[in-house]
Amino acid sequence: MTTTLTARRAPSFGDRIADAVLDAAYETQRLYGHGAFGVPCPACGVPAGALCLARRSVHAERRGAYRQGLEGRTLVPPLVGRPLTSRSTVVVRP
Secondary structure, three states: OOOOOOOOOOOOOHHHHHHHHHHHHHHHHHHHOOHHHHOOOOOOOOOOOOOOOOOOOOOHHHHHHHHHHHHOOOOOOOOOOOOOOOOOOOOOOO
16 A cells, blocks of 8 residues: 655745835835825826725836836935034033
């Protein structure tokens, strides 16, 4: 008597959980105008703050427009090495 074992897949809920997480992340970004949702989509023509017409997806053109806007922007302004002006005073206490 020979017993053949076959591989069985365990039930997976990963796809449904990932879909819900992705939907929530996109909705949060859309609501607050973060990321690519802060610029209008040149592909489908929706305004800034709205979801693209493609379901659960952001068009590459919209991401590119967002990234172009980031190129000239600094996230943290350079504060180190700023020269003191005549109006600013430095008080040094021992």
